[in-house]
Amino acid sequence: MTSSPSSPIVPHGVLYTMIRVANLDRSIEFYRDALGMSELRRETFPDARFTLVFMGYAAHPNGATVELTWNWDSDSYTHGSGYGHVALAVSDIYGACARLAEMGVEILREAGPMKAAPQETGEREEIAFIADPDGYRIELIGHSE
Structure with missing residues (x-):
């Protein structure tokens, strides 16, 4: 049955x-200062000892968000090999990377065109990768609004 x-x-x-x-x-x-997100919602669970903070873009309050989960009794995590990255659109990828570098954000891959282009369009996206404070990878993709 479909x-x-x-x-x-x-x-x-x-x-x-x-x-x-x-x-x-x-x-x-x-996520607020470097990536321009806002805290959209917070949920605290004292009995279970964790807090959830949902970060996203105020202009898109019903769009996808990043849930920051803080387990009160843990101060580090390993990412494993299965995690990829979160991707964010940015109008000026080169300006964004310059700003983030000035803020001390770790730039993992400088802004520039992808090495390959998709067969379907033949167009190479301009991308960059940064790391958040916990080492999670975030891809920035040049994307006009």
């Missing part, structure tokens, strides 16, 4: 990506 994409039993949107963070204040500061 369901149509409009069926109520088929997922229809991305809500958030969850990452565990070692220092909640430091992570909020990074």
Whole structure:
């Protein structure tokens, strides 16, 4: 039995990506100040000893967010080999990277065109990679609004 994409039993949107963070204040500061996100929602669970902070773009309050999960009793995590990255659109990728570097953000790959182009379009995107305070990779993609 197959369901149509409009069926109520088929997922229809991305809500958030969850990452565990070692220092909640430091992570909020990074996602707010370096990446321009706002704290959209916070949920604290004292009995379970964790806090969730949902960071996103105020202009798109119903868009996908990043859930920062802070487990009160853990101060470090390993990422494993399965995690990839979060991708964010930016109008001026070169200016964004210069600004982030001035803020001390670790630039993992300088802004520039991808080495390969997709067969379908033949167009190479301009990308960069940075790291958040916990070492999670974030891809910046040149994208005009």
